[in-house]
Amino acid sequence: MRTEMTQPERVLWTALRAKRFDGTKFTRQVPLGPFIADFVARSRKLVIEVDGDTHNDEARDERRTAWLAAQGYRVVRVSNDDVMRNLEGVMQIIGEALAAAPLPTLSPEGRGLK
Template sequence: MRKQPTEPELRLWLALRAKRFEATKFRRQKVIGPYITDFSSRTPPLVIELDGDTHAGQEHYDAQRTAYLEAQGYQVIRFNNSDVMENLEHVLDRIAACLHAPLPTLSPEGERAQ
């Protein structure tokens, strides 16, 4: 866990914190299983990840992480740091769309039906 957020994390957090955005409670740096998410909400179950330069070459790790979080019932959306810095309104529009989308259901076998 980092004590000091990056500039993109801080900008997004200021828009999301304290139920300011869509009356949804978000947490910053929430531990879910073996992972620490950038931002997450429990209701609806949503994880928001910000990818900076350090994520280059980590596609396999990110895919495993996403698969784990989705298996826990979370929808995962990712943004580049540049998305937040250059077009925060678009990022917030995409997050709002995810918050209002119907939740996927679990099949009896535990796999997600889309």
């Protein structure tokens, strides 16, 4: 896990943290199996990945996405450039992904979310 976020990650984290976006709790640098996800909304099973300019390992991305999908997660990938130049558009994409994600429900016993 990295302790220092990139500038685009900081910008996106500012928009997502503290339930600022859609009232959804996001966490950052989340271990999920053999991977570390940039941002995760666990309650909505949504992973947000911010890919850098030198990011070019499509085979690894495909394996990662397939593994996350097998765990029930959906993955949204955005580029550093998009975050820095079009944050509004990035937030719209994330909003659409959240709208398509199931909302958490109470368990039949009424003792928490399932």
